[in-house]
Amino acid sequence: MTKPNHTAERTALWRALHLQVDALPHIMEDEIGLRMVAPGADWRHRPDMDPDATKRIRASMVARGRFVDDLVLEQAANGVTQYVLLGAGLDSFAVRYPAVSEGLQLFEIDQEDTLAWKQARLHELGYTLPRNHHFVPVDFEAGISWKQKLLEAGFDNSRPAVISCTGVTLYLTREAVEAALWEAAGFAPGSVLAMTFILPADMIDPEDMPMQRRSAQGAQSGGTPFVSFFTPDDMRNMAEDAGFKTAKIISGRDLGTLYFKDRTDGLQPSNSEQFLVAGT
Numbered sequence: 280m281t282k283p284n285h286t287a288e289r290t291a292l293w294r295a296l297h298l299q300v301d302a303l304p305h306i307m308e309d310e311i312g313l314r315m316v317a318p319g320a321d322w323r324h325r326p327d328m329d330p331d332a333t334k335r336i337r338a339s340m341v342a343r344g345r346f347v348d349d350l351v352l353e354q355a356a357n358g359v360t361q362y363v364l365l366g367a368g369l370d371s372f373a374v375r376y377p378a379v380s381e382g383l384q385l386f387e388i389d390q391e392d393t394l395a396w397k398q399a400r401l402h403e404l405g406y407t408l409p410r411n412h413h414f415v416p417v418d419f420e421a422g423i424s425w426k427q428k429l430l431e432a433g434f435d436n437s438r439p440a441v442i443s444c445t446g447v448t449l450y451l452t453r454e455a456v457e458a459a460l461w462e463a464a465g466f467a468p469g470s471v472l473a474m475t476f477i478l479p480a481d482m483i484d485p486e487d488m489p490m491q492r493r494s495a496q497g498a499q500s501g502g503t504p505f506v507s508f509f510t511p512d513d514m515r516n517m518a519e520d521a522g523f524k525t526a527k528i529i530s531g532r533d534l535g536t537l538y539f540k541d542r543t544d545g546l547q548p549s550n551s552e553q554f555l556v557a558g559t
Contacts, residue, residue: 287368289327291369292313293333293336293341294309294341295313296333297337302542305341311374315369332493339548342548343445343534346529351379351441351443355383359440359441360382361383361385361434361440363440365388365442365447367397368389368393370443381409381411385411385413386415386429387414388415394414415428424462426463426465437467439467439469439471439559444472448507448509452506465559468559470558474557478511479509479510484551511530518555527557531549531552531553
């Protein structure tokens with residue numbers, strides 16, 4: 280069975296590395312991906328796991344995860360009962376928040392092989408998923424409507440939802456990203472989309488460039504090259520053109536202020552990845 284791509288694995292391992300090398304308080308606690316990947320005892324000695332070299336991108340991965348967790352928990356507390364993960368990868372929300380997930384119709388959308396591998400690994404590890412957990416295989420670049428697949432899986436388009444799409448847009452063409460925004464903008468009023476994007480090279484802070492180059496090289500060699508980069512204005516304008524009523528940008532610096540403000544260890548997220556948060 281085909282394993283997830285290297286990017287999904289690295290994200291899961293960086294989350295776990297945060298717990299092992301960074302000082303308290305931890306931004307989020309997630310070692311489920313590490314257990315799924317089972318990389319071997321020497322995984323921390325890999326070049327892409329170097330604690331110093333990956334400090335800012337590691338901080339970005341846990342900030343990204345925490346932001347989405349908080350958004351879903353907030354929306355669930357406000358009565359939203361549907362959660363859609365576009366490009367779910369090795370996300371583990373359902374396992375980490377079982378009580379909340381029991382009250383959600385939770386839809387994970389990703390490549391068929393990735394979802395099959397993930398389900399098998401969670402079963403092998405003894406995790407029980409909520410009965411309302413749906414795995415929806417979709418190829419975003421194949422021209423097939425992921426929303427149609429979502430509806431076929433039981434999604435109720437008359438009720439609002441929270442939609443997360445993290446670490447995905449840089450692997451898609453601009454046309455595919457625009458199409459995803461148009462489909463998400465058609466969700467019921469009260470729905471919220473949180474979508475990450477990567478800034479163009481000329482907008483990336485100098486201290487983030489070395490890791491950005493290494494990440495791009497790793498993605499290229501792993502068969503998943505970086506394709507699309509967007510300015511904040513690009514993303515905001517695309518969301519508004521798609522029909523979202525509200526569209527705001529949450530920068531890496533904003534996440535730093537939100538989650539890292541009082542730290543004394545210098546851990547701060549990169550500003551190269553930012554969030555579009557858009558509402559219907």
